[in-house]
């Protein structure tokens with residue numbers, strides 16, 4: 001406390017403000033870091049969900065090939081018209097697929113029959129063809145087997161395509177035989193026919209003469225009848241798969257795991273991904289038809305913050321507001337403290353003036369009063385008329401009343417700071433001593449039974465009894481003879497002393513007021529100043545007791561006080 005008081009308020013506000021700002025920044029950073037981590041975790045979960053969804057989308061496209069497998073299981077002799085109808089139907093429900101082709105497996109001995117059938121289905125010059133070194137379409141060279149494109153839906157740009165032998169390329173020839181032997185759907189690596197062309201992926205479904213397909217590699221090759229090939233335009237296909245999933249604030253790129261240089265699909269170009277993006281990245285893989293496609297997700301800083309939802313800023317603002325409120329509170333408290341300090345000082349000044357005033361009354365007022373009484377005594381001896389003598393006799397009485405009031409005021413002032421030395425008091429003796437003060441009036445006072453001892457202060461208790469008795473005498477009812485009873489009753493670990501009279505009594509609404517200083521129900525009443533009960537109250541309270549009254553107007557009052565048992 002002492003330290004803060006020596007620091008000026010402005011410096012105090014500055015210190016609190018600075019601590020608040022530092023704390024706010026710290027809270028912001030902690031919350032930001034936490035939000036960041038949570039956002040990254042959320043994004044990773046999202047990319048996993050997206051990957052699963054993409055995988056499902058691709059698998060659902062591959063159902064097209066299962067449908068063809070079922071078609072060929074019912075009959076191997078699917079003609080051009082049936083194939084087209086079936087394939088177009090499939091493409092209509094799967095807009096993500098570009099084309100479906102039928103490529104029969106034609107061994108050397110079947111070539112002539114196959115070409116004859118082709119001339120029926122297409123043109124009189126139909127034959128199995130290939131491209132020579134110059135790119136020109138020529139009749140396919142003799143070899144063990146051919147894989148000519150035969151049906152094709154939709155049949156756009158058929159020139160030089162129908163009859164084209166896919167087996168003309170040695171590598172592809174080997175690949176097709178390999179797929180046939182393995183007997184599973186297989187996807188090709190991305191291929192394109194010119195640098196301006198988009199990348200295409202072929203998915204091969206081998207069709208066998210037997211259903212279910214034979215069990216061993218060589219049996220499968222023997223039973224091979226051809227391939228249904230699903231042609232996919234890579235970027236369109238993956239765009240379709242991603243269209244169905246919501247990935248705001250994220251960029252995605254897809255690569256074939258074996259051909260990482262080729263980007264199959266991307267939502268933002270690589271250079272943009274690396275500069276603007278790159279706050280957080282993760283790679284997931286999709287394995288379909290024997291190929292692995294890597295999905296690389298990159299999240300932009302903004303995307304990440306959108307996820308983080310600015311909780312750090314919120315925390316900063318909250319702590320900052322608390323700081324501002326604290327500073328305002330401190331300022332207000334300092335001002336209140338200063339006002340209180342000022343008020344206390346002025347009260348202290350008033351109080352010391354009052355003490356000085358008391359002192360003056362005690363010492364200075366008493367002596368002129370004594371002189372007045374002295375002169376009045378001397379005047380008694382002078383030759384005065386009887387009227388003069390009567391008036392003169394009033395002076396000492398009035399002076400006595402005045403002195404009594406001054407005494408009371410002084411007692412009250414002294415009592416304020418006085419501390420009672422509590423001791424066991426013989427109350428019977430105290431009351432007897434008190435009664436001595438009342439001369440003839442004693443006759444109307446009755447002490448009922450024994451008054452047990454109490455823990456108190458003999459002088460103060462004498463004052464208490466004297467005050468209560470003198471009030472009973474003052475506020476008597478002239479209609480009847482005054483009777484005052486003094487008695488005591490045990491009350492747990494206390495004794496309750498009572499002074500009962502049959503005087504004027506007190507109205508219920510006045511009961512609470514009479515104990516307040518200078519308060520008299522009847523302010524024109526000249527019998528007192530309203531100090532006595534305040535003195536009694538202070539004394540009893542300081543001795544650890546309680547003071548109270550029971551009264552009925554016109555019947556009398558019982559003033560009581562309690563004290564710890566002696």
Ligand code: ADP
Nearest residue numbers: 471472475505514520528529530531532533534
């Ligand atoms: P005062 O100097 O006026 O007697 P007190 O504080 O002793 O001051 O009393 C306050 C007021 O309580 C008195 O003015 C009077 O109206 C009332 N009072 C006190 N004692 C009695 C009593 N025994 N009977 C009736 N009224 C009383």
